[in-house]
Amino acid sequence: MQRRWYTAGAIIAGLSIVAGACGAAPGGGGGASGDTSKGEIIIASNQPTSGGDASDGLPAQNGIQFAVESKGSIKGFKLTFKGWDDTVNGTHDPQKGAQNIQEMISDTKILGMIGPNNSNVARAQIPIANRANFAMISAANTNECLTQTFDYCEKETGTTPAKLRPNGTNNYFRIAAADTFQGPAMADYAYDTLKFTKIAIWSDNETFGKGVADKFSQEFTKKGGQVVARQDFDTKVTNDWKPFLTDAKNKGAQGVYAGATSGTKICIPRAQMKGILDVPYMVPDGGVNAQCIKDAADNAANMYGTVAAADANQNPDAKATIDAFKARFSKKEDVGSYTFPALDCANILIDAIGRAIDANGGKLPTREQVVKAVSETKNFKGTTGTYTFDKNGDPTSPTMAIFQAKSGDWAFVKQFSVGG
Amino acid sequence: MEGATIAPSLLEGGNVVGSLKQARTAFVTAPVGRLMSLLLLLLVIYVIFVLLTKIFDRGGGYFLQILTFGVANGAIYALVALGYTMVYGIIELINFAHGDLFTLGGFISLFLLPFVGADESKAGTAAIILPLIIVFLATMAICGAINVTIERVAYRPLRHAPRVAPLITAIGMSFILEGLMFLWKGPFNLHYPNLLPAASFTLGEATIHVKDIFVIVIAVILMIVLTLFVGRSTLGRAMRATAQDQDATELMGIDINRTIAATFFIGAVLAGAGGTIFGLYYNTVVFDLGFSAGLFAFTAAVFGGIGNIQGAALGGLLIGIIIAFSDGYFESAWTQVVIFAILILVLVFRPTGLLGMRVPEK
Numbered sequence: 001m002q003r004r005w006y007t008a009g010a011i012i013a014g015l016s017i018v019a020g021a022c023g024a025a026p027g028g029g030g031g032a033s034g035d036t037s038k039g040e041i042i043i044a045s046n047q048p049t050s051g052g053d054a055s056d057g058l059p060a061q062n063g064i065q066f067a068v069e070s071k072g073s074i075k076g077f078k079l080t081f082k083g084w085d086d087t088v089n090g091t092h093d094p095q096k097g098a099q100n101i102q103e104m105i106s107d108t109k110i111l112g113m114i115g116p117n118n119s120n121v122a123r124a125q126i127p128i129a130n131r132a133n134f135a136m137i138s139a140a141n142t143n144e145c146l147t148q149t150f151d152y153c154e155k156e157t158g159t160t161p162a163k164l165r166p167n168g169t170n171n172y173f174r175i176a177a178a179d180t181f182q183g184p185a186m187a188d189y190a191y192d193t194l195k196f197t198k199i200a201i202w203s204d205n206e207t208f209g210k211g212v213a214d215k216f217s218q219e220f221t222k223k224g225g226q227v228v229a230r231q232d233f234d235t236k237v238t239n240d241w242k243p244f245l246t247d248a249k250n251k252g253a254q255g256v257y258a259g260a261t262s263g264t265k266i267c268i269p270r271a272q273m274k275g276i277l278d279v280p281y282m283v284p285d286g287g288v289n290a291q292c293i294k295d296a297a298d299n300a301a302n303m304y305g306t307v308a309a310a311d312a313n314q315n316p317d318a319k320a321t322i323d324a325f326k327a328r329f330s331k332k333e334d335v336g337s338y339t340f341p342a343l344d345c346a347n348i349l350i351d352a353i354g355r356a357i358d359a360n361g362g363k364l365p366t367r368e369q370v371v372k373a374v375s376e377t378k379n380f381k382g383t384t385g386t387y388t389f390d391k392n393g394d395p396t397s398p399t400m401a402i403f404q405a406k407s408g409d410w411a412f413v414k415q416f417s418v419g420g
Numbered sequence: 421m422e423g424a425t426i427a428p429s430l431l432e433g434g435n436v437v438g439s440l441k442q443a444r445t446a447f448v449t450a451p452v453g454r455l456m457s458l459l460l461l462l463l464v465i466y467v468i469f470v471l472l473t474k475i476f477d478r479g480g481g482y483f484l485q486i487l488t489f490g491v492a493n494g495a496i497y498a499l500v501a502l503g504y505t506m507v508y509g510i511i512e513l514i515n516f517a518h519g520d521l522f523t524l525g526g527f528i529s530l531f532l533l534p535f536v537g538a539d540e541s542k543a544g545t546a547a548i549i550l551p552l553i554i555v556f557l558a559t560m561a562i563c564g565a566i567n568v569t570i571e572r573v574a575y576r577p578l579r580h581a582p583r584v585a586p587l588i589t590a591i592g593m594s595f596i597l598e599g600l601m602f603l604w605k606g607p608f609n610l611h612y613p614n615l616l617p618a619a620s621f622t623l624g625e626a627t628i629h630v631k632d633i634f635v636i637v638i639a640v641i642l643m644i645v646l647t648l649f650v651g652r653s654t655l656g657r658a659m660r661a662t663a664q665d666q667d668a669t670e671l672m673g674i675d676i677n678r679t680i681a682a683t684f685f686i687g688a689v690l691a692g693a694g695g696t697i698f699g700l701y702y703n704t705v706v707f708d709l710g711f712s713a714g715l716f717a718f719t720a721a722v723f724g725g726i727g728n729i730q731g732a733a734l735g736g737l738l739i740g741i742i743i744a745f746s747d748g749y750f751e752s753a754w755t756q757v758v759i760f761a762i763l764i765l766v767l768v769f770r771p772t773g774l775l776g777m778r779v780p781e782k
Contacts, residue, residue: 051607090607205753231752237712238755239702242489244746250482268609268704274630275618295609297703298540 034073040347046115047302051090063343119143144178147392153219175397177308183215185400187369199293200248203259213259241269261286261292274299303405310384310399312340318383344382481625486748493738495639498715499694501732502685509727517593519714523697526705544617563692564685571684601707612699719732725773
């Protein structure tokens with residue numbers, strides 16, 4: 001009988017995939033003028049710009065489009081933006097991402113792309129881009145196994161950084177801090193700043209959620225704190241977190257850490273905590289969004305979350321760029337936590353293309369030359385930080401930001417450099 | 421295990437109970453089987469011992485608290501399980517769409533609430549009682565009407581077709597309902613207004629919320645009404661007769677189409693009420709909720725003895741309590757393993773479920 005249910009599930013999944021294929025979004029025109037005598041270079045973007053992830057994807061795409069439009073041209077080449085959507089039936093889809101990257105590679109004017117937003121899409125795209133020496137820079141991918149080799153990568157993600165790069169040279173770069181930093185960052189904040197010594201932890205038992213929960217737990221215990229209750233839920237069938245919350249309360253938990261995402265009900269237990277366990281709630285970046293605030297309902301205050309990138313608003317030098325961006329994209333939902341990181345990625349790519357043109361004697365550079373130039377990026381000053389890539393493609397000093405839910409929105413608390 | 425119980429009856433309509441009894445007797449009397457039964461028994465005793473130590477360690481207040489959550493959660497599963505069991509009892513169809521009808525109950529009541537002026541500003545006041553009753557009744561009626569339509573369109577034309585045909589149309593209806601709810605409200609968790617009073621009282625060391633009591637009381641009332649209806653009313657008697665022998669019932673001048681439609685209506689009324697209670701209790705609904713809720717509710721129906729109304733109620737309660745105890749005392753990751761292990765154990769020793777099957781006799 002159970003098998004029949006699974007079959008039923010598989011059919012639902014199949015139908016969902018068939019239901020909503022989407023085409024490439026058209027790029028915007030306009031922008032700064034300059035010498036464009038030598039031809040055109042296209043900067044591509046790959047983001048989930050429709051469906052449930054659009055609240056993350058569209059703001060990021062806006063940042064990329066803005067960067068390309070405001071630059072306008074580079075050393076005699078006209079710069080054009082072209083955006084791809086990796087959404088299928090409401091959610092980001094690795095297959096669609098793979099198809100997008102094939103399309104990008106087949107257009108010789110495209111010298112690199114900014115994206116994707118989701119680590120599983122990156123996993124599908126990197127090998128295809130790698131064979132074509134095609135540069136990718138992501139603002140939001142946080143899975144550590146995309147760039148770093150750990151003994152659990154093969155088991156948990158089915159692949160390793162080496163396998164993702166069949167031609168041996170790295171073509172994938174990112175400016176977000178890897179997941180290895182997220183759990184510990186919140187654990188430090190809980191122990192040092194919030195002064196908690198007893199914490200309850202739950203996870204959605206998935207790669208990301210369980211990973212951050214485990215790393216939170218290790219760091220918190222190392223600091224001298226105590227994890228009083230720990231549960232891994234199958235969130236597809238769990239509606240009731242109250243027994244776990246009661247357990248946590250009885251054991252004196254001063255806070256609850258959730259390793260999950262909005263897709264795995266991360267902030268549903270927050271609403272159930274009301275009247276049972278009135279203590280702060282802590283989430284990774286999968287919960288720092290509007291859906292979490294909605295799910296937490298009347299218990300949304302007193303939540304803390306980590307984001308794996310810096311907040312551009314904290315950088316006084318970025319003010320002019322932010323103001324110009326807001327003049328071009330004026331709506332509140334046009335800006336998200338990964339807008340300015342994505343804008344920085346686009347500028348890093350454009351800067352690298354500029355150096356590659358110089359290296360090629362002013363002619364259109366090859367994709368190999370662009371990848372090489374990106375990897376040589378040194379102390380690039382962006383709106384969200386100063387970036388240098390290490391040999392894996394990771395930023396040498398990634399930033400972690402902490403936000404707090406206040407009056408129906410996430411407010412910046414602090415940010416700090418991790419790693420290095 | 422449930423597969424072995426149900427599938428032969430679906431495909432051949434054979435004497436399931438008899439053949440299973442034989443299989444079990446053969447299993448239990450064989451020397452290896454006897455050894456395994458002994459091991460199983462020891463395992464069960466060990467698990468019960470561990471549970472009792474844990475319960476003793478954590479104290480009575482905690483036990484009572486977890487039990488309350490389990491009973492409230494189980495009451496909702498029970499309401500859904502009743503629909504499965506009634507339909508299976510009368511036409512031996514596993515109505516896969518039933519779980520989605522439960523979700524639809526949540527969606528419809530969420531949609532209706534603003535029309536009767538039920539919003540969170542009135543939460544817990546007397547002004548919320550009448551709107552809630554209206555929403556309850558309207559949701560139950562709409563769900564009932566939808567299920568009767570589904571039966572008319574997708575199941576009745578197939579009543580004399582091979583057993584797998586209506587099973588497939590039932591799966592199809594399940595996808596259609598889920599797809600429609602997806603199109604209607606999208607893939608997100610929807611916030612369901614928190615309308616019940618937040619008040620609570622302490623009982624020993626446990627805090628019992630009015631919400632918990634509300635869920636349990638409404639579910640119990642509905643189950644009592646259902647039992648009385650099936651046991652005492654003419655239509656209820658017609659249902660029991662149809663379940664026993666359709667042809668003879670028809671010969672006695674009873675309109676079996678109407679009787680079966682009524683069964684679907686009542687099942688959906690309970691699912692609609694269950695969906696509304698779920699929304700009010702957990703304050704969230706999502707389009708694919710029916711998949712997991714349906715899975716557990718169907719399990720509950722088999723657990724208690726399919727076709728048996730009291731059995732479904734008991735099965736639902738037990739599953740709710742097992743989930744709560746597993747989450748509260750053990751590892752949540754093991755919850756489903758525990759539920760199905762218990763189900764298999766129960767079915768091995770009582771193939772007809774805890775209170776016995778009541779299905780059409782051939």
